[in-house]
Amino acid sequence: MSCVSNLALDRLLVDELALPERARIERHLAACSTCRERKGAFVVEARALAPLLAAEAARAAASHRSPRRSVWAVSVVAGLAAAMCLVMVERQASDTTRVKGSAALEAVVLRGDGSQISVLPGDTLHAGERVQFRVPGASTYTLVALDENGAVSRYPTAGSIELDSAIGAERVIAVLCDRPDIDVLAAARAALHAAGGDPRRVERLGVPCPEATIWFEQRPR
């Protein structure tokens, strides 16, 4: 396979690719150091630009006030949500009432100096880093982590966790409901097994609740 395009790398990084295409590109990345470096450069670039982009977003919000703005916001975000494979889900209010909306699982690295770095899908994190996961707007959810070594565990929904020394891909999934009858850990183990042990290939746990997810690579310092 020839080297992957910028578009393909960008779509990979926002987790927008269907599973077969993602697997094809990841196979290429595993074999091609040039493309791996390009992908790494994109991640570094996105992280470095985060403050500037936040400022530009604030500038845009301030300069485009309009009565229709709320409608645009909802429809654009809904459009994006419909197309994003990974972090957007349909939210069900109850078994009988369905309310369409979206929920995103966000992850941030908490740095010693008090600053935070947003984690993008596929980012590389390091042992010892403190990471906080959150689903804005959701009050009740369960966090479960699946890693490439076969470990499945719950993460706290309050506070942060410190990454251990495990190496490899890890996926964190938020299950957005409070159903004690659902065994989230068992569902996660089954999903990981079905994905051949590769957490990147796990898109959903398949439980009867909305889900949101993000994955990252963990490396030693």
Next chain:
Amino acid sequence: MALDRLALEELYRRYGASVLRRARALLRDEAAARDAMHDVFLKAWRAGDSFRRDASPMTWLYHITTNHCLNQLRDQQRRDELLREQHACADEAASSDDRIVVAQVLASLPEELRAIAVYYFIDQMSHDEIASIVGLSRRTIGNRVDELRRRFGGERERCEAIA
């Protein structure tokens, strides 16, 4: 109003780096690139319900950014030509400034080839990817890429003037 701000932040956070990278590569001017990013997200915002839900947002934004920047370059080229006619900036026009080189190379192409040149030479997209982004058949893209390669001497690497 908090929802608006959050929605915009999400657009910028998720797609801003990609859009800004494309704008910088084409416009070669930081202020112009940031303005382009601003305009592109405004277009995404305004697209609302007509936003193609079945397409990838990233692909959609690539397309919008490319067209927006090509229009900017075309307008800049026209302004440069006007200024040259008036002998007002002959020195600047003759310089090898990156932005002018990109604008001149792209301006040498017919309108229908410009975006394809960007996708092929700068992004190194496959024919399939270009076909999906511009909405033409793979065969048509193949023909147009052949034409581009003839124009630039047949080698992708020889088009570094654009990239």
